[in-house]
Amino acid sequence: MDITSPAFKSNVKRAIGDKQLQRAMGNVKVGFVKKRAAARENLPEFDQLRDQARDIKNHTLEHLDLYYEIYEKKVEATGGSVHWAATAKDARDIILEICQAHGARTVTKGKSMIAEEIALNEHLEAAGITPVETDLGEYIIQLRNEPPSHIIGPAIHLNRDQVEASFRAAHTHLPDDRSLEEVSELVDEARQVLRQKYIDADVGITGANYLVAETGTSIIVTNEGNGDLTQSLPKVHIVCTSLEKLVPTLEDVSTILRVLARSATGQEFSTYTTLSTGARRKGDPDGPEEYHVVILDNGRSDMLGTEFQDMLRCIRCGACMNHCPVYHSVGGHAYGWVYPGPMGAVLTPSLIGIDQAGHLPNASTFCGRCEAVCPMRIPLPKMMRHWREREFERHLTPRTVRTSLSLWAFLARRPALYHLAASTFIRALKLLAFGRSRLKSAPFAGGWTKYRDLPMPSGRSFQESWRAGGDE
Amino acid sequence: MPETVPKVGLFVTCLVDVFRPGVGWAAVKLLRDAGCEVDVPRGQTCCGQPAYNTGDRADTRAIAEKTIKAFEPFDYVVAPSGSCAGMLKKHYPELFEDGSALKASAEALSAKTHELISFLVDIMGVEGVDAAFDGTVTYHDSCSGLRELGIKEQPRKLLATVSGLTLEEMEESEVCCGFGGTFCVKYPDISNTMVSSKVGHAGETSAGLLLAGDLGCLMNMAGKLKREGSPVEVRHVAEVLAGALDDPAIGENG
Ligand code: SF4
Numbered sequence: 001m002d003i004t005s006p007a008f009k010s011n012v013k014r015a016i017g018d019k020q021l022q023r024a025m026g027n028v029k030v031g032f033v034k035k036r037a038a039a040r041e042n043l044p045e046f047d048q049l050r051d052q053a054r055d056i057k058n059h060t061l062e063h064l065d066l067y068y069e070i071y072e073k074k075v076e077a078t079g080g081s082v083h084w085a086a087t088a089k090d091a092r093d094i095i096l097e098i099c100q101a102h103g104a105r106t107v108t109k110g111k112s113m114i115a116e117e118i119a120l121n122e123h124l125e126a127a128g129i130t131p132v133e134t135d136l137g138e139y140i141i142q143l144r145n146e147p148p149s150h151i152i153g154p155a156i157h158l159n160r161d162q163v164e165a166s167f168r169a170a171h172t173h174l175p176d177d178r179s180l181e182e183v184s185e186l187v188d189e190a191r192q193v194l195r196q197k198y199i200d201a202d203v204g205i206t207g208a209n210y211l212v213a214e215t216g217t218s219i220i221v222t223n224e225g226n227g228d229l230t231q232s233l234p235k236v237h238i239v240c241t242s243l244e245k246l247v248p249t250l251e252d253v254s255t256i257l258r259v260l261a262r263s264a265t266g267q268e269f270s271t272y273t274t275l276s277t278g279a280r281r282k283g284d285p286d287g288p289e290e291y292h293v294v295i296l297d298n299g300r301s302d303m304l305g306t307e308f309q310d311m312l313r314c315i316r317c318g319a320c321m322n323h324c325p326v327y328h329s330v331g332g333h334a335y336g337w338v339y340p341g342p343m344g345a346v347l348t349p350s351l352i353g354i355d356q357a358g359h360l361p362n363a364s365t366f367c368g369r370c371e372a373v374c375p376m377r378i379p380l381p382k383m384m385r386h387w388r389e390r391e392f393e394r395h396l397t398p399r400t401v402r403t404s405l406s407l408w409a410f411l412a413r414r415p416a417l418y419h420l421a422a423s424t425f426i427r428a429l430k431l432l433a434f435g436r437s438r439l440k441s442a443p444f445a446g447g448w449t450k451y452r453d454l455p456m457p458s459g460r461s462f463q464e465s466w467r468a469g470g471d472e
Numbered sequence: 473m474p475e476t477v478p479k480v481g482l483f484v485t486c487l488v489d490v491f492r493p494g495v496g497w498a499a500v501k502l503l504r505d506a507g508c509e510v511d512v513p514r515g516q517t518c519c520g521q522p523a524y525n526t527g528d529r530a531d532t533r534a535i536a537e538k539t540i541k542a543f544e545p546f547d548y549v550v551a552p553s554g555s556c557a558g559m560l561k562k563h564y565p566e567l568f569e570d571g572s573a574l575k576a577s578a579e580a581l582s583a584k585t586h587e588l589i590s591f592l593v594d595i596m597g598v599e600g601v602d603a604a605f606d607g608t609v610t611y612h613d614s615c616s617g618l619r620e621l622g623i624k625e626q627p628r629k630l631l632a633t634v635s636g637l638t639l640e641e642m643e644e645s646e647v648c649c650g651f652g653g654t655f656c657v658k659y660p661d662i663s664n665t666m667v668s669s670k671v672g673h674a675g676e677t678s679a680g681l682l683l684a685g686d687l688g689c690l691m692n693m694a695g696k697l698k699r700e701g702s703p704v705e706v707r708h709v710a711e712v713l714a715g716a717l718d719d720p721a722i723g724e725n726g
Contacts, residue, residue, distance in 0.1 A: 012661050325648050329665035363659050365652025365666075366525065367615040388527030397526060401654075409523050409531035413538060418517040422490050438698055438723040447657030451664035452695030455491060455723035462484050462493035466512045 001119050001147050003352060005336030008359035015330040024157050025328050028150075032322035035266025036373065042268075049259050054377045056252045057244075057313035061304065067213040067246055074216025078278025080291035088118040091296045095120060095205070095238055096127055098292055102236055104129055104202035108194075110220060110227035111135035112207030113151055113316060114240050114296055116338045117351070120205070131205075132197045134226040136190050143170045149332030151339065152264050152318040157331050160186070194226070204234040204288070206276075208241040209315065210256070211293070214249045217277040218293060221260065221270040228274050237276065237288035242296040244312040256315060259375035264317040299351045307386045311346050313376040320370035320380060326363055335360060342370035342380040349387050358396055361387035419463050426457045478596075480508040481546035483539075483585075485556045486518035487687040488708075492722065495687060498714035499552045499588050506596040508548075515542030519551075519559040521653055529567065536564045540577045548595070549585040552710050553686045554617020557587040562620050587617055588710060589685055593626040600633030603715035608638045610679035611709070612670065612693065613646045614686040627685060627709050634712060642673040649684075651692040667696045674704055681721070683709045694722040 004011055015021055040046045060067055072082045085091035091114075099107060107124065109115060109131050121131045121142070133142040137154040141147065143166045148154030155163070164180045167189055180186055206227050208218040218239045220227045231237045247253055261267040280287035303309055321327040321341025332340035337357070339347050345360040354361075361384035370380045391397050411418045433439060438453040448454055459465065480503050488495045496512075503510045520535035539560065543549045551557040561582045568575035592598040609631070617623040631639050650656060650666025657663075671693055674682045682697070682704055684690050694706035705721035720726045 009659075009661075012659070016661050016665055325650070325666050325669075326662055329662050363655070363662060365615065365648050365650065365655045365663075367648035367652070368619040369615070369646075369648070372619050385525065385527065388525065389529060390527070392527030392529075401526065401658075405523060405526055405528060406531070409528065409535065412517045412520065412523075413531070413534045415515045415517050415538065415542070419514065422486075426490055437720065437725045438695070440699075445657065447660040448695070450660050451699065452667065452692065453698045453723060455691050455694055455698075457491050457493075458719050459493050462489045462496035463512065463514065465493055466496070467514075 001116070001122070001338065003337050003356055005348065005352070005357045005360060008334060008336055008363065011334035011336055012330050015334045020159060020162075021157055021331050024159060025331055028156060028322065029325075029328040032265070032319075036263060036319060036322070039262035039266040039268065043258075043262065046259065046262065049255060050375050050377055053256045053259050053315075053375060054313060056247060056255060057376060060247055061244070061309060061312055064243070064246065064304070067248055068243075071211060071213040071216055071246060074213070075278065075291075075293060078216050078291075079281065080216065080278045080293060083292060083294045085294055085296045086298075088296070088298050091118045091240070091294050091298075092120060092123040094294050095240065096123060096129075098236065098238055098290075099124065099129055099203050100127070102202055104236075106130045106132060106197065106201050107203040107205055108132050108134050108198055108201040108230045108234065109138070110204070110206035110222065110230040111138050111154070112205065112240050113148075113338060114207055114242050115205065116148060117242075117298065118240075118296065120240065132194070132201065134194055134198070134230050135222070136187065136224060136226075139190055139194070140166060143167070147333065147338065149340065150318060150321060151316050151343070157333065198229045198233050201230075201234045203236040203238060204230040204232075205238045205240055206231050208239050208245050208293075209260070210253050211241065211246045212248075212250055212253055213246060215277055217250070217275050219253060219276075220274050221257070221272070222274070223265075223271045225272045228272060231274070231276055231288065232286055235288060236290045236292070239276070239291075239293040240296075241293065242298070243300050244314070260315055260317050263319040263373065263375040303350050308346065308350055308383055310378050311343070311350065311383060313378055314343055314347070315376055316343075317375055319373045319375065323369045323373050325367065325369070326365070342384070343378075346378075346380055346383045346387070354387055354390055354394075355396060358391055361385075419461065422461045423464055426461055429457055478508050478547045479545070480510050480548045480550050481543045482510055482512045483516060483519070483543070483549050483551035483556060483560065484512060485551055485553045485687065487691070488552060491691065492687055492708065492719075494716055494719040495552050495708040495710055498708070498710040498716040499550070501714040501716065502588065502592060502601070502710060503550060505602070506592055506598050508596070511546070513542040513545075515539075519556040521555065521559050524559070524563060525653055533567045536567055536578065537574065540564070540574070540581050543581060544577075547584060548591065549581065550588050550591045551585070552588045552708065553688075554587045554614050554621050554623055555686050555688065557585055558616035558620035560585040587621055587623055587685065589630065589713070590617075590621060590623045590626045593629055598630065601630050601713045601715075603713055604635040604637075605681075605712050605717070606636040607681060608640050608677070608679045609681040609683050609712070610640050610642045610674055610677045611645060612642075612649060612674070612682060612684040612689060614684050614689045615648050617685050618646055623685065627683075630713050631683075631709070637712070640677045640679050642677050642679075644669070644673055649689045649692055651688045653688065656692060663692075664696075667692055671696045671700065671702065671704070675702060680704060681712075682706045683712060685709050690722055698723045
């Protein structure tokens with residue numbers, strides 16, 4: 001998928017001007033927030049579970065090699081195979097090769113952010129294989145040829161009318177006069193269209209929320225049950241995932257699951273939690289004949305041992321974006337790649353480079369709401385600041401910002417000079433204000449006065465009046 | 473409550489120093505009323521957030537060193553801002569290497585630094601103020617104060633003792649106003665969306681006065697309200713608690 005992160009500012013302008021998107025975002029900012037708050041309220045040990053979940057992932061990341069050794073053996077022992085993909089290209093090639101080895105013409109897909117990250121659909125299509133998304137949200141955006149705008153609700157930026165229009169345009173074999181007024185009718189229609197696809201598919205591709213070392217199991221969590229059919233009906237099941245998904249035991253998974261759905265949608269548990277272990281054994285009534293796990297690195301192992309390691313705890317619940325006022329203002333597409341919101345602002349620069357994604361960690365007020373709700377207690381603002389530090393070190397910070405900052409810092413390090421400058425600044429502002437209590441425009445603060453007035457100083461500096469020994 | 477008269481160094485903050493010195497005086501009054509001895513060391517400038525949040529650690533450290541030194545003689549450091557107090561308390565120690573002498577000094581500063589209103593309530597045990605305000609107000613919870621320092625009940629507790637004052641909560645009082653320091657000029661379009669939503673919520677209440685504990689947020693919200701022609705006025709919470717209402721509200725004509 002094309003990266004438009006460098007054009008973040010123009011993406012933002014477009015998003016803010018998009019009335020329909022703004023309405024959709026209005027729903028996000030109320031709905032998710034209330035549901036998570038209620039779920040948290042109902043589970044007194046919620047915050048303790050967050051600590052445990054954090055510790056489980058930290059422990060795993062510290063011993064990743066050890067646990068992967070166990071995991072790989074288990075997968076092989078259960079008749080599956082593990083494939084390591086250093087880059088997105090490697091992952092695409094591995095998956096394509098498996099599909100081609102089985103002469104695949106259609107593949108069904110469960111929801112997978114890693115498949116988005118490696119732009120799998122485009123790659124399969126180019127090779128003459130038709131990918132069919134089976135998650136409703138993913139199906140909708142596939143019809144519309146759009147990227148997801150949210151990691152758990154890929155079509156959250158759309159309204160019902162837009163979905164209806166896409167269905168009518170795509171499902172031309174159905175009668176024109178059918179009713180699609182109700183959301184349930186849309187869901188039914190998607191189910192009906194997809195049913196045959198499940199049966200026709202040669203390969204099923206899913207993501208994985210977790211990989212379990214002790215059993216070699218991969219786990220997906222869905223609300224639609226689409227993942228089950230995707231992975232059990234075709235002859236081949238490919239799990240498309242990334243290396244930070246590993247946890248040691250099933251017990252660990254159950255701890256993390258207790259915070260996942262509550263943080264994401266406010267549910268106690270997602271409707272379906274599906275465990276897959278290996279290929280079909282003799283005597284099994286169903287299941288795939290082949291089970292492949294493709295594990296993507298794509299820059300993640302470089303994060304280990306750095307100030308960005310904590311980001312690898314992320315379980316993709318979406319709570320950070322659900323609570324982010326910047327995300328609420330601009331939606332997911334403005335971020336310009338696969339991962340939006342606060343988690344994207346930290347992860348995207350790691351995966352595509354800070355030179356491309358520089359705006360993302362900068363477009364934050366550090367309000368801290370993301371960190372406050374992150375079930376894995378990832379210090380997102382702190383890591384966005386680390387990206388700004390890397391930018392500053394590499395002189396990627398815009399020159400105008402650097403120049404004014406260094407002038408200001410020069411003064412801030414010299415109190416006597418600083419106080420003099422403050423008094424002079426106030427006098428200059430007062431001259432400019434000409435007796436007014438606020439300015440409608442100011443040449444030095446265009447970003448401010450574009451949208452708001454600039455209140456003027458109400459007297460001489462506090463330091464000056466304090467030294468003068470009294471109140472004004 | 474401390475047994476001897478505590479010596480408080482007021483960290484004025486750069487915005488209060490330049491734009492609204494009255495907030496500094498209100499802080500001085502509240503601290504003195506609570507039984508503190510107040511001084512304002514001249515060795516202070518800004519807490520360093522503009523540099524820190526731009527990724528410039530070297531300058532931030534240099535500024536932090538000045539601040540640490542300026543406040544060495546005091547029992548407490550108090551700032552009329554959750555954001556600046558949070559910087560001194562939560563972020564200064566992160567600037568220095570573990571085990572270094574400067575880290576130890578930064579930690580010592582951190583331990584004695586407080587935001588004004590929480591200092592009055594939590595440390596000085598202030599139960600109420602001697603002030604009056606006739607009208608309804610609403611209160612915005614600024615982010616750093618709320619989430620870094622846990623300031624939520626303290627201002628409400630003291631506001632409840634202002635005679636004649638009614639507090640009416642607004643929707644989403646805990647959501648960021650869109651100021652974010654340099655954020656508001658770097659990403660003006662996003663900032664505007666956020667502050668529009670914020671003043672919208674303030675306007676839905678019957679309050680004629682919007683309060684908060686951070687001047688950056690206050691100037692942002694006041695600037696937006698005035699641009700929209702709203703009659704809602706904006707003040708720092710300390711002004712109301714100190715009964716310091718002689719200055720016109722932020723951005724208003726005298
Ligand atoms: S960063 Fe935290 S809140 Fe955001 S998606 Fe990941 S786990 Fe969820």
